Amino acid sequence: MVRLITHNLLACHVKGCTTNNFPLTFQDVQIELQEAEFNPEFVRNLLSRLDWAALVDAAKQVGDTSLPPEEPEMMDDDLLKKLHHVLLEIHVIEGAMTCPNCKHVYPISNGIPNMLLAEHEIG
């Protein structure tokens, strides 16, 4: 599935595309919301891996504007719940992710992103 947690980790890997290759831009997405069990410890510990700006942008692209534009210094329960929702409960089922640099399109179908490249695109 492509949830925003996964999106926050993926980068374009086309040959020679090494700068401005993250974050990928969502396009034409269909989303589904699925409740997931809230583990505040998990979300809190996860934060140091995340790129906040990329997460806020990606959330907007899938229609969620609940996160503040700057990463708050204090994480209260309310914010952790919002993060939990954004990271783990929004599933992108169909659509695509496009590289901001080389414009390569990674399709998403039946919830599975296709990160395979053609032979000539592999670095």
Added chain:
Amino acid sequence: MQNITPTVVVNDPQSYEDRHVHTVYDQIATHFSSTRYKPWPIIAQFLSSLPDGWIGLDSGTGNGKYLPLPVDRPNSILTIGLDRSRNLLEIARYAGNESQSHHNIREVVWGDVLGDVWRSGIFDYAISIATIHHLASYERRKLAVQRLIQCVSPKHGRILIYVWAIEQDKLSKRKLPLDDQQVHQAGQDVFVPWVMSHPNTKNRAKKHGDTLISNSRESEGEQTLKITEVYHRYYHMFAKEELTQLVHDAARELGLCIGSFEGFSEQHSRGIDIVQESWERSNYFVELKCWQSSD
């Protein structure tokens, strides 16, 4: 009894894998998955030892049987599954989730273990179970190890790799016709058959061009014809210490030293420690831990 036959990789290793690994797994996905549900204990222990909030990669996840772990702390860590077989990923999405409900759906990505699709050092851990032995050259196996090292944190990343061993368990059903000194040093490329039987119904056309299809009569009394399809998967069976050597070569090429932080921290800034390496039930495995000096 499954007979393993030696093979030689010819032409381009990538197209060789496409034909003898990826295509096969896509065809046997459902049947394969139904026989691969029990997690191996050392891998389960490894995943149980990880702290809450860690995120990791299962590179070559297959049917995703490690994605729901640890069983006693569900959702405490998040393992993302990557595989080359789209059909196996469709199964992996629902790993540990018999009803195929949309609760606890797994994160899976369709990709190549040699691809570089992740932000560098972003994961806390990575596992690669029974995958690297499907790569058809030394260079590609080495690159696969390097991709694992590159995707985990240089400061605390942990890695577990399992590959198939020439040294087979006595209880193994597989018969191995190999026994010479060379093989025991360099490993051996082989084909391992996967046998599927199903009733001969009309809509089961002979669609698999390069598979052996044989008709055989069921036991006495029954008149049903059965079709047995045999698919040959490519493996590189690892020799003793070959996996360790591969890890050494991969790490050195990335400029990492090999050993504990305490032993090297003055001369080197980044390294990888081999936490444990052993043979278990027809497999070799190695567990690695990354370290980086603070300055």
